[in-house]
Structures are given as C-alpha cells and as structure tokens.
Amino acid sequence: MKDNGVVNDKHIDPILDRAAKRPNEVDSARLEAIADSIKASTRPVRALPPAWTLTLGTALVAAAVAIAGAARVGFLGFEKQSTLDRALIFSMLAIFVWLASTEFVSQMIPGSRHRVTPGALLAAAIAALLAMFALLFHDYHMTQFVSLGLACLSTGLLHAVPTALICWLVLRRGFAVNSVAAGLAAGTLGGLAGLAMLELHCTDFEVLHIMVWHCAVVLVSGALGALVGWALRFLPSRNA
Amino acid sequence: MAGYQAGDFAAATALINRVGPQLHRFFVAQSASRADADDLLQETWLRIHKVRHTYRPGEPALPWFYAIARHVRVDHYRKLVRTSAREQKLDDLPDIPASHVDEPGHAARLDELLAPLPESQREVIEMLKVAEMSLEEVARATSSTIGSVKQKVHRAYEKLRRTIAEAEAKKSRSGALL
Numbered sequence: 484m485k486d487n488g489v490v491n492d493k494h495i496d497p498i499l500d501r502a503a504k505r506p507n508e509v510d511s512a513r514l515e516a517i518a519d520s521i522k523a524s525t526r527p528v529r530a531l532p533p534a535w536t537l538t539l540g541t542a543l544v545a546a547a548v549a550i551a552g553a554a555r556v557g558f559l560g561f562e563k564q565s566t567l568d569r570a571l572i573f574s575m576l577a578i579f580v581w582l583a584s585t586e587f588v589s590q591m592i593p594g595s596r597h598r599v600t601p602g603a604l605l606a607a608a609i610a611a612l613l614a615m616f617a618l619l620f621h622d623y624h625m626t627q628f629v630s631l632g633l634a635c636l637s638t639g640l641l642h643a644v645p646t647a648l649i650c651w652l653v654l655r656r657g658f659a660v661n662s663v664a665a666g667l668a669a670g671t672l673g674g675l676a677g678l679a680m681l682e683l684h685c686t687d688f689e690v691l692h693i694m695v696w697h698c699a700v701v702l703v704s705g706a707l708g709a710l711v712g713w714a715l716r717f718l719p720s721r722n723a
Numbered sequence: 724m725a726g727y728q729a730g731d732f733a734a735a736t737a738l739i740n741r742v743g744p745q746l747h748r749f750f751v752a753q754s755a756s757r758a759d760a761d762d763l764l765q766e767t768w769l770r771i772h773k774v775r776h777t778y779r780p781g782e783p784a785l786p787w788f789y790a791i792a793r794h795v796r797v798d799h800y801r802k803l804v805r806t807s808a809r810e811q812k813l814d815d816l817p818d819i820p821a822s823h824v825d826e827p828g829h830a831a832r833l834d835e836l837l838a839p840l841p842e843s844q845r846e847v848i849e850m851l852k853v854a855e856m857s858l859e860e861v862a863r864a865t866s867s868t869i870g871s872v873k874q875k876v877h878r879a880y881e882k883l884r885r886t887i888a889e890a891e892a893k894k895s896r897s898g899a900l901l
Contacts, residue, residue, distance in 0.1 A: 495880055495883050498887070499883075502833040503833055513765075514739050516765070517768045518735065521768065521769070530776055531776060589866075590866070592779070593777055593778075593786075593791050593794070594784075594787030595863060595866075597868055598868065600868070664866065
C-alpha cells in the first residue's frame, strides 16, 4: 500500500471505498415505524416557487422600501449627484442587492447551490462600496460628523429592518438549515436597502460621512440579522 | 420525491426505505452511537416531512436530504452540549486502529477510519464515498462552495495519509520486535 514508504491518495481511495461498501443494516421495524409516524399527515403540499421568482421578489422588496423611504423625505441626494455618480452607485447597489437576495433565498431552501458565503458577500459588498465612495467623493471635511452620521445610521437601519422582515415573510415557507447564515444574508439585504435609501436622500457628500456611516448601515444590519438568527436557535422546535 | 409531495404514501415509504439507511449511516459515521443514530433518523424524517414542500422538483434530492440531516445532527449536538455542558474535542478522537487499516481483504468500518478527522471533514468524505455524491452535491448539502469542499477533502486526505502511515510504521515496528 506504499510507494517508497509514502502513502498517497490512490492508496487511501480503495481503503475508503472498501469501508464505504460495508453494509449498514437498519432495523426494518425502525423504518416502518418512521413511515407509520408520517402516514396520517401525508397529504399533498405545494412546492416552493422557482428560486429566481423568490430572488426577484426579495430584490423588489428591497428596492421598493428604499424608493418609498426616499420618496417620503425627498430624493435630495439623487438630485445632487452627477450622472456618473448615479450610474456607478445604483448599478453597484443593484448588483449587491441581487447577490444578497440570491444568497438569502439559497439559505432558505435546503440543498441549494451557494456561490459565496453570506459573510464573504458582506465583506465584498463593504469593500466594493468603500472603494467606490472613495473614488467618487472628494470632500474630506467632517462637519457634524457624529451627529449627522448617527442620524443617517438610524435612518438607514429604520429601512433595513423592515426590508429584512418583509423578505423573511416572503420566504416564510422556506427552511433555514443555518439560521445564523440566513440571518446574516437577510440583514445584508436589508442593510443594502437602507444604504440605497440614504444614497437617494442624503445630501451630505463628505467622503468620510458616506464611508463610515452609510456603509455602517450594511454592517450593523448584517450583524443584527446574524444575531437574530443565532437567537432563533434557542427557540424550541423552530425551523428557524 | 414528487410523489411524496403529491401526498402518495407509497412514494414516501419507498423514499424512507431507500434514503433512510444512507442517512442512518451518515449519523453513525459522525460518531453517533447506533441508538443515537436511530433517534436522529427518526427526528430527521419528521423534519423532512414537515418541510417537504421546500424541495423543488428537478433539483438533486440527495443534497436536500443531507442538508436537513446535517441540520438535525448539529441541532442535536448543540442541545447535548447545552444540557450536559460537556464538549468532546473532535480532534482528540481515537486514532485509526492499525489492524483494520491494512489487512488484505479486511475492510475497516468507515466510522473508525474517519474517527481522527474533524467533523466537517468527516461528513464531506462520508457524503462523497458512501452517498457517492458529487463535489457540487456535497457543497449544496453542506451549504458551502465547491472550493471549500475541495479544501476539506484535501485536508482530510492529508490527515488520513499521515494516520495510515503512522499506523503502518507502528505495526512494522511491533512486527520487527517479534
């Protein structure tokens, strides 16, 4: 089983294969008991709609909350932005909203394909947004940095939380096998909606204000989502 | 699976008979006792039954089953840890018994072979070798990416190589003494 004293993969495979082929008998009475336990409640169920429908639904919820929030207080930031600013900011936000929606839907359907983990998605979104804001805005003043910043953070979160909750409602028939990851994905999606609302409304174009307080909405919202997901683990007999 | 979703009890029974033993073995390989594995299997099927609407026709079914089984197992051990406040360090599990590894014609038990591996690597090898799932299916079942699965397999093989080599060396040393 060794070549020159070295065990390699071609030696391990047959060992594992032999071990895997050993039969594993399960008591047939046990299987019958399982079948009996579900017999009374075996009735037709409606399968979840296709993933793209759910992704579109959650992405539309995020867009609707951001636009409705900005419409209530005015699209002042959008009006002040240049065409290049608008094109770059909102296309990047659209991409990340779509990715976050896709990931959230994947988290709520067991056995789905995952192209990226929710943590990596959040990190990538934050990094890309910070880089874009640093490139687009060049006002380095810090006027009322904390007070205006906290106002933007709370406004953003006030839109992020309902977005995440509505999206969770859209996917309420799903089942999260990892509630922390699902919460993180939902929180990130909500945070992006909150950030989009701020980009439509906020007229403070100081680069540090945007980079710190606007981006913090995504980060805090994601963390809150993960925290809620973690807390759901302790609820008895919940499917998260 | 489509029959099960349509309320066909015969289809449900056929699924239980086909997938049940695989899932049972998955639990045994994750270092559960047979009694624990029996309980986990029962609990998994109840959960599968409850969320059977989340399976989408046309998608691979095994990753869906294993994703739920994995969730039930993790949930079960979390509860155990919470109640007993006693955690077993997975890396400290016993080494592969040397006599089982290399005897010609003797197949070691998979759970014994995989015992030295961390849980995350063990489940990936189990899914690939016993359930004969593809890398993509394992990635789906473990809610991770294909790259992450490949990395776990690589690390598992590395550890198995080391363990088997050590077991062989130990055996040849004891043979020389005799």
